[in-house]
Amino acid sequence: MKGILLVNLGSPDSTSVKDVKNYLDEFLMDERVIDTPYLTRCLLVKGIILNTRPKQSAEAYSKVWTEDGSPLIVISEKFTAKIKKQVDAPVALAMRYGKPSIETGITELANQGVTDILLVPMYPQFAMATTETIVVLAEKIIRDKFPNINLSSLPAFYHKQDYIDVLSKSIQETLEKEEYDHLLFSYHGVPERHIKNSDVTGNHCKLNGECCNTKSDAHEFCYRHQCYATTQGVVEKLNLKPGFYSTSFQSRLGKDPWLQPYTDVTINDRAQNGIKKLAVVTPAFVADCLETIEEIGMEAKHEFEENTGEKFTTIPCLNDRDDWVEIVSNWLNEWLNK
Ligand SMILES: C=CC1=C(C)c2cc3[nH]c(cc4nc(cc5[nH]c(cc1n2)c(C)c5CCC(=O)O)C(CCC(=O)O)=C4C)c(C)c3C=C
């Protein structure tokens, strides 16, 4: 029997510093997130980051936490509940870090008699720190504990026309309510090094922006290319004019160079150049979470409005909107009916 495992990033169990520390420990000790040799990673994560970051992150989580828990988890659960109504097969939800774990999700499906799983990383764009780490861990669990289960995974959908259409529609709903001077596409960043590491051709990625516009096999796994392709898809669909929109990368951690331009720098720059009304969309996330609600919707909004901006609107992620649920259900039903 076939079954579906939806996977997102995950959140701490609560906003306590202890729970946030445990979560960050699991997250940042992942070799596909902090991709240094093990001892250096231990030194950096356990010796430095975990001494200061958990308190700061716990405060940020407290600002977004709901009665039912982390927004990312609550929204993912609502989305999953709707998907279950649209597909005639067992569906489970898991998180790469924290609970419910990928192993719990696979066990839940196996207990219902599933022998063929479609793994669905809930990220439009491929990244080593997101899609790849989910696939690698799920493969290991299957190999070690469920050798009779067959596993396949849904590739990144950053360019699929139905995804671009629903993302564009969600943006249009904000743009038509009021006139904006600018639309910013803000994607989660990754260290530049990750882009080089994921270059399957070994020599395509130049990190100068040009390579991403040059056709290459490297793009199947190039996060930067895929982010720009998502922006371009929306630009074409909504017929956005050059100068009205830009693309940037948020949420950097540590001192290494991350993908640029940085979102905070871009927002400051736009404010200083006379942009008064700014709408921000965050297409690397399909569910609103700490990074969209707090970092963009609170921190960046505050910065912009302090910096002579007048209106700052965060466009909601696709979350559990029905047209998005329908699109994902179609993809799943296509696989189920194969
Ligand atoms: C959307 C894709 C994501 C990529 C790519 C990604 C890379 C990445 N992230 C960190 C470090 C942190 N990310 C944090 C939160 C966070 N990250 C994503 C998604 C991507 N991360 C989401 C959806 C969230 C929010 C989770 C939630 O519970 O709402 C955090 C924790 C919060 C904080 O302290 O800021 C960290 C840390 C790295 C290092 C990285 C690439 C290497």
Ligand SMILES: [Fe+2]
């Ligand atoms: Fe992140």
Ligand SMILES: [Fe+2]
């Ligand atoms: Fe590229």
